């Protein structure tokens with residue numbers, strides 16, 4: 001990464017396989033732009049459902065092994081489109097939202113017009129208690145959550161959320177923006193990594209992270225996806241840019257054809273966690289069983305915001321970029337967050353842990 005003209009070793013972002021600069025992804029985007037133009041210049045409900053869009057949706061359904069899939073202009077819109085569709089299908093009455101969830105779930109939930117009850121991040125007892133308090137007779141919940149919380153680097157207990165939702169005849173919405181591509185044997189995300197599969201779990205995500213491209217996705221049965229397609233988000237917005245769609249197709253193909261990307265990512269994630277574990281930095285997340293994936297993120301708090309910014313600055317002086325963030329989920333004091341990708345070399349991870357060791361010694365809270 002280059003910042004103010006200086007080059008840094010980059011341990012941030014979400015391009016877990018660095019596909020956003022892969023030559024084949026760039027070439028696909030460029031070719032599609034020259035061949036088809038910027039976009040269709042009309043909405044999908046008019047004449048904007050192009051062959052390219054059909055192709056990306058077929059690819060997604062095949063990759064995720066679902067009946068169907070919808071491609072949306074952004075991942076941010078996935079939760080809005082998905083939760084609205086579930087409401088229109090009459091599948092729930094009230095939304096129980098994990099309060100650690102991404103901004104897009106908060107706004108998506110509010111946009112349904114249904115009552116939204118927030119429960120403490122990953123706290124099953126709290127969820128159970130709030131369900132008992134807020135659900136009237138015959139009322140059904142929608143439990144909404146991120147799959148992988150990207151700042152604290154932890155998975156949602158999706159199976160347990162499902163059990164509680166089913167107890168009251170409800171369903172679960174998972175935004176797995178950070179899990180898809182990188183977790184699970186086939187890279188299908190957090191549910192696959194946890195071994196949780198059910199037709200009562202409905203999924204959305206983005207292609208702007210592991211797949212190196214752009215656009216939101218919603219996955220599931222034919223009837224659910226038809227409902228998403230007939231909803232306001234897809235009928236009312238212009239079809240996404242051809243460059244994004246073509247890059248998405250190529251990104252999915254590359255991830256599908258190269259399971260080695262995940263193996264390398266997990267190897268790097270394990271090495272980072274072991275190296276930082278020796279410094280006493282243990283992310284909240286536990287290692288998932290072998291073959292199911294390792295979360296490639298380590299985050300921790302160390303004193304107050306000023307102290308953490310001093311650590312970040314120390315690393316910058318060493319030519320290493322890690323993030324200090326107060327993004328959703330980081331808590332009031334913020335966190336230091338490091339991300340490894342499948343492209344990092346072991347020596348680079350050693351450079352990071354060596355610099356961090358020095359910084360932690362220097363800036364003890």
Ligand SMILES: Cc1ncc(COP(=O)(O)O)c(C=O)c1O
Nearest residue numbers: 074075076102104177206208215
């Ligand atoms: C959990 C989560 N959901 C949704 C989004 C939004 O996706 P997009 O950037 O494709 O709009 C993000 C961030 O990009 C995210 O982290």
